Amino acid sequence: MEQNLSLYKIFYTVAIAGNISKAAKELYISQPAISKSITKLEQSLDTILFLRNSRGVQLTEEGHILFKYLDSAFATISTAEEQIKRIKELDIGHITIGVSTTLCKYVLLPYLQKFIEKSPHIRITIECQSSNKTLQLLEENKIDIGLIGKPYTLKNIDFYSLGEIEDIFVATQSYINNLKIREATGSNDLFKTATLMLLDKENMTRQYIDDYFIKNNIELNNLIEISTMDLLIDFAKIGLGVACVIKGFVETELQNKTLVQVPLEIPIHKREIGFAFSKSVPLSSAVENFIHSYKEYEKT
The missing domain is CATH 1.10.10.10 (Winged helix-like DNA-binding domain superfamily/Winged helix DNA-binding domain)
Structure with a gap:
């Protein structure tokens, strides 16, 4: 034929x-x-x-x-x-984005509002998954782009960095004061005595923090696993314990002293977040537009 x-x-x-x-x-x-x-x-x-x-x-x-x-x-x-x-x-297209709930709310959402205003005819689908699951979806070509914490190895993934984030520990001042009354301890000992709140083990942030504990021989006794960063922050604000959060996401709480940062003897290294996309699949014009627009958004 x-x-x-x-x-x-x-x-x-x-x-x-x-x-x-x-x-x-x-x-x-x-x-x-x-x-x-x-x-x-x-x-x-x-x-x-x-x-x-x-x-x-x-x-x-x-x-x-x-x-x-x-x-x-x-x-x-x-x-x-x-x-x-x-x-x-009309710049019509469809983009499927994989992103964790945390990065979606604090990083993607503010940008999406600007992008939709500029490109109203591009349809957006959001797959809220952990960064590990997002990487898997990229490898299976089930999403176009992922917003993730940069993994140790990229394999067949291209990565466009959006900058660094910093993991810190926060609590209310009253919780810290009461803990000091009960236990006269240093910061490392604090991890043994405080109720520590971390994301669950499926989360890439949790895996990064677990590596920090292992490398610095820090033992944990009282641990609560939480599914989302928002809940970690909320539980810390009611004085339930010490939460590991991303500093940029609690700037308001730190400024108004709703939460205070717990000092560490050994700081946690900052890590990168960014957009990831498969090397094996050509980017659609909609995805290229999305990334280009973000570069312009960063300048404003």
């Missing part, structure tokens, strides 16, 4: 024109070339498609059948071309 595609186009044009010379002008090819193409198609299909007369050509019964289906096929192609043109003109 692939070899017949150009022949079908010639046949279709001749059928509409009803005349080989008129079709030749529309297609910018010679009349003998058109006649030869029609003959070749008829031989390929082993049937007669046109009856020639003094006024031009007329479709046979078989020619009418072929024309009917080609008319539908070319109309579908024309519709597809128009839709693609419309996508380009």
